[in-house]
Amino acid sequence: MSKKLYEIMSKVFDIDASEINEQSSPETIERWDSFHGLALVDALEIEYGIQFTISEITDVKNTLDIKRHLKNHGIEIE
Amino acid sequence: MYYTDNYLVTLLIFTILLHFYIGRAIFNANSSRRKKSLFVVGLAGSLGLLGFFKYSDFSITQFNILGNIFDLGSEISLLNLALPIGISFYTFQSLSYIIDIYRGSLTPTKSLKEYAFFVAFFPPLVAGPILRASHFLPQLKEKLEQSNSSEKIKLFIIKNADLKFGISLMAIGFFKKMFFADNISPLVDNIFSNPIGMESFSIILGTIAFGVQIYCDFSGYSDIAIGAAAILGFKIPLNFNKPFFATSPSDYWTRWHISLSTWVRDYLYYPLVFKHRRSSIMVFSCLLASMLVMGLWHGASWNFVIWGGLHGIFLAVFTVLRKKYGKSTESFFKTNYGKISSIFITQYLVFFTFIAFRIQNSDHMLYSMQKYIFLDFGIYQTIEIIKNNEFPILLLILFAFLHYISYKKGNLSERISKLKLRYWILFLFCIILPISLFYVGSPQEFIYFEF
Numbered sequence: 395m396s397k398k399l400y401e402i403m404s405k406v407f408d409i410d411a412s413e414i415n416e417q418s419s420p421e422t423i424e425r426w427d428s429f430h431g432l433a434l435v436d437a438l439e440i441e442y443g444i445q446f447t448i449s450e451i452t453d454v455k456n457t458l459d460i461k462r463h464l465k466n467h468g469i470e471i472e
Numbered sequence: 473m474y475y476t477d478n479y480l481v482t483l484l485i486f487t488i489l490l491h492f493y494i495g496r497a498i499f500n501a502n503s504s505r506r507k508k509s510l511f512v513v514g515l516a517g518s519l520g521l522l523g524f525f526k527y528s529d530f531s532i533t534q535f536n537i538l539g540n541i542f543d544l545g546s547e548i549s550l551l552n553l554a555l556p557i558g559i560s561f562y563t564f565q566s567l568s569y570i571i572d573i574y575r576g577s578l579t580p581t582k583s584l585k586e587y588a589f590f591v592a593f594f595p596p597l598v599a600g601p602i603l604r605a606s607h608f609l610p611q612l613k614e615k616l617e618q619s620n621s622s623e624k625i626k627l628f629i630i631k632n633a634d635l636k637f638g639i640s641l642m643a644i645g646f647f648k649k650m651f652f653a654d655n656i657s658p659l660v661d662n663i664f665s666n667p668i669g670m671e672s673f674s675i676i677l678g679t680i681a682f683g684v685q686i687y688c689d690f691s692g693y694s695d696i697a698i699g700a701a702a703i704l705g706f707k708i709p710l711n712f713n714k715p716f717f718a719t720s721p722s723d724y725w726t727r728w729h730i731s732l733s734t735w736v737r738d739y740l741y742y743p744l745v746f747k748h749r750r751s752s753i754m755v756f757s758c759l760l761a762s763m764l765v766m767g768l769w770h771g772a773s774w775n776f777v778i779w780g781g782l783h784g785i786f787l788a789v790f791t792v793l794r795k796k797y798g799k800s801t802e803s804f805f806k807t808n809y810g811k812i813s814s815i816f817i818t819q820y821l822v823f824f825t826f827i828a829f830r831i832q833n834s835d836h837m838l839y840s841m842q843k844y845i846f847l848d849f850g851i852y853q854t855i856e857i858i859k860n861n862e863f864p865i866l867l868l869i870l871f872a873f874l875h876y877i878s879y880k881k882g883n884l885s886e887r888i889s890k891l892k893l894r895y896w897i898l899f900l901f902c903i904i905l906p907i908s909l910f911y912v913g914s915p916q917e918f919i920y921f922e923f
Contacts, residue, residue: 408798420726425798427722428737429759429791432749448746449575452738 399460399471402441406434419456434460442469480556483521484592490517491566492587495573495580507574514570522563525553530772558598560769564735566591569605571739578606586612595700599693601711601731611706628704636896637889638703643903644885645695650907652871653688656681659864663857664830667840671850674857675827675843681864683826684871687715690729695885714879715822719805719814720794721786724822736766756791760784770829775837779828786821863910 397411403418404411407425420426426434431454435446438460444467454460461471494514501507529550536547569587572578581587590608615628663670663678670678694711701708711731718724725733741762748754760781767780804810824844831837858865878884888899 408802424723425794427726427791428741429722429755432742432745432755436749447575448742449572449577451742451746452575453577 396471402437406437416458417456483556487518487566488588488591491570492584495570498573499580511574518563527772561600562591565602595697602735634702634705638699640889641699641885642696645692647903648688648692653685656685656864656867659861660685667836671853672843672847673854675840679823679826682830683823717879718818720818721790736762756788773832775828775832779825782825
């Protein structure tokens, strides 16, 4: 399941999926700014059929946080 | 002009009480409608105060200008209010508290004393960094639990490592402010007091000097605040992270006044753009609006709005260009030459915006911007300015050298605090000596006290 998430992130941030891990963050991925962060939110919502809240969007510091919020929506990412 | 009269502490007390009780009421509200009403009251209360003290004279002036254009009759008198010191900072700080509660991402504290401590915590009170309750209150709670809980007066234990680190950082802050910023200021004033007629290179020199001055002034204050908090055992996030090495406009805003840019992102930009994020035009419009508001936050004057607007435009254009040409230019920008080019281009744009930040007079601003972009290649006036301002020029060169070293070596303050005691004292001596040798006599106020 991580593979699918990392593929989405790789497409949004234009990097290899192999460069992404749980600690990946705006500090480690150059294109992870607020604009691409929103694009990622959009892509995840479409892929998983969910809707994030603003508090979830502002509570993302790294990929692990994304996994945590997806889990809150019933999407288990190992 | 800002004001520190004792009665204005009532504004701070009002803000504390308003948000503490509103926060608890929002949390305990049993309907979303009641939550929203209370939230709006909380927002209106503090933004109303901030708006009244900071923007009423600006609004009256604009109204009078429009009145003159449309011949509406006599003008409204200005209130001539002085800005209560720190109001922009503690208002934003306490607003983030009730917004987080409203969003459901923070449980309000039950202790008024703890909340008051958070809002009125003295190191960042007057000029930031803007704290988040979710980050600060757990630290405070832990400290209070560690202290002797049976006593009314709580004791904070100061650890040796924290003391050394805090003093090191405060020393660096004072050095930036009193040695660099205050001694470069005369050069900036010399050029921008009346730039009309100045050569392009003089304008560029003044812009660079102002950029360094404001960085040293503001990041110096942040270092002092973070250092003082560290002595007391509190970790406050970084507010500046080598912004002059930013490789793009978006990278710049992860490095300059980080506590404000993240506040605007989380509490203004994201709420504005949330429902419209699938439309690129709306995303960019919300980005521009957020940057305009960020500009206005700095001061009730159009030059700050222009400054914010310029940053918004640069951010938007950069995002579009990267989307279109990012893949084809990626390999170039990964090279050393490419990285240096991206730093130079970014800083060229950033320093251009400093012209708007520094100059309120529209004729002076337009002239300076024109000279910055369209070089006249005149040098004689610039050479005279350099000859008459040797010390500030030397400071600019020294700053560039030290800043580069600190960029390459990483967290200098951490390393300095781990020096053996005799070398650490030598470091302090090396900081205090130049400050005292080149003390200007009438110290300049921190620039950001005015915001």
